Amino acid sequence: xxxxxxxxxxxxxxxxxxxxxxxxxxxxxxxxxxxxxxxxxxxxxxxxxxxxxxxxxxxxxxxxxxxxxxxxxxxxxxxxxxxxxxxxxxxxxxxxxxxxxxxxxxxxxxxxxxxxxxxxxxxxxxxxxxxxxxxxxxxxxxxxxxxxxxxxxxxxxxxxxxxxxxxxxxxxxx
Numbered sequence: 751x752x753x754x755x756x757x758x759x760x761x762x763x764x765x766x767x768x769x770x771x772x773x774x775x776x777x778x779x780x781x782x783x784x785x786x787x788x789x790x791x792x793x794x795x796x797x798x799x800x801x802x803x804x805x806x807x808x809x810x811x812x813x814x815x816x817x818x819x820x821x822x823x824x825x826x827x828x829x830x831x832x833x834x835x836x837x838x839x840x841x842x843x844x845x846x847x848x849x850x851x852x853x854x855x856x857x858x859x860x861x862x863x864x865x866x867x868x869x870x871x872x873x874x875x876x877x878x879x880x881x882x883x884x885x886x887x888x889x890x891x892x893x894x895x896x897x898x899x900x901x902x903x904x905x906x907x908x909x910x911x912x913x914x915x916x917x918x919x920x921x922x923x924x
Contacts, residue, residue, distance in 0.1 A: 789852070794860050797842070801868025802876070804838040805888070810880040831884040835891055839865070843895060850902050859908045862899045863915050866892055870920040892920075 758766070771778035817830040842865045849858035872881070873888040881888075896916075900909055 789849070789854065790857060792857060792861065794864050797861060797864035798868040798871065801839070801842055801865050802872050804842075805835060805869070805872040806876050806878050806881075808834050808838060808878065808880045810878070810883060813880060813883055827883055828887075831880070832887050832890075834880075835884060835887050839869070839891055839895070842868075843898075846895075846899060847902065850899075855903060855905055855908055858899070859903065859905075859912060862895070863912060863919075866896060866916065867919050869895075870922075874922065 767781055771781050813827060813830055813834060816834075817825050817827045842861075846858050846862045846865065849855075849861060869888050869892045873892070896912070899912075903909060
């Protein structure tokens with residue numbers, strides 16, 4: 751039974767944590783404190799780079815192979831490019847709204863700022879061939895994400911801080 755902790759699955763680990771939290775209030779508090787510390791320990795500086803590289807790695811050949819005539823009809827390169835960018839941005843978007851659901855508006859705002867800046871940098875600095883086929887799509891995704899964040903955030907000071915950040919860091923989108 752040695753190394754059992756190293757061998758249990760993520761689902762088993764989650765089940766154990768939930769069981770421990772249900773049976774012992776002190777352990778529950780400790781689990782919640784550790785979870786909050788881990789979530790708040792996000793490396794915000796790397797998010798911008800992660801977004802840029804996720805978008806920059808989209809292969810134009812995949813776009814060409816996925817667009818055009820399909821068994822369900824026709825999909826244009828614009829539509830497919832939009833889908834491909836959305837797919838890459840989805841994990842970042844989910845994390846922003848997960849943080850908001852957890853009541854961590856400060857962390858959600860900081861995370862969102864970095865995602866938006868990553869999109870901005872991709873739009874302005876990427877030399878990928880794919881980007882040439884995705885004209886205006888990064889900007890559309892940028893504004894859509896910002897709009898959805900603002901609607902869910904509702905915190906006037908966070909929105910003001912976001913706008914100040916974007917005016918400074920993403921001036922050509924504003």
